[in-house]
Amino acid sequence: MTGRPRLEIGIDCPDPDALAPFWEFALGYRREEDDGDGFIDLAPPDGDGPVVFLQRVPEPKATKNRLHLDLYVAEPEPFMEQLEELGATRLGEPVIEGDEWAFQVMSDPVGNEFCVCRDT
Secondary structure, three states: OOOOOOOEEEEEEOOHHHHHHHHHHHHOOEEEEEOOOOEEEEEOOOOOOOEEEEEEOOOOOOOOOOOOEEEEEOOHHHHHHHHHHOOOEEOOOOEEEOOEEEEEEEEOOOOOEEEEEEOO
């Protein structure tokens, strides 16, 4: 093998067009491609980072994700409020490590889990 593999991250959803604005905001990415066949690519504006693609799937989400994204931000509360305005849901209580707020598990508008973490 020469070099390292290129990483792309896929998110299953029933309607990529409807979910794209949520993940564009959450990741600070921009819509790059819509292949017209149920896939939308989202990419970092500076080209530094993996492509996240939204893929149309017919089946609804049934269980907990086995893989999830952690989004590190300096000010989690206003960021989470904006995500909620776009359809996110907080799942359970935030996790406290020591005396400090560490992270909150959330779900996107179609139920995919991710975490908002305090960037220290």
